[in-house]
Amino acid sequence: MFEQIKKYCKDSYEELVHKTTWPSRSELMNSAVVVITASLCIALVVFVMDFIFQSGMEAIYGMLR
Numbered sequence: 001m002f003e004q005i006k007k008y009c010k011d012s013y014e015e016l017v018h019k020t021t022w023p024s025r026s027e028l029m030n031s032a033v034v035v036i037t038a039s040l041c042i043a044l045v046v047f048v049m050d051f052i053f054q055s056g057m058e059a060i061y062g063m064l065r
Contacts, residue, residue: 023031
């Protein structure tokens with residue numbers, strides 16, 4: 001059993017070191033900018049939808065009073 005665990009760890013290390021291609025710093029920065037931009041856009045859309053829904057509900061409840 002310990003031999004299997006040892007082999008698994010060794011194989012995992014070999015794959016990470018020799019078979020995996022890691023992004024360059026510029027690729028990583030570009031990806032980070034895309035993620036941040038998309039997150040801000042989604043947050044803005046949710047904010048606008050929430051504002052519209054809140055305004056609509058205030059108008060409906062205002063008419064009921």
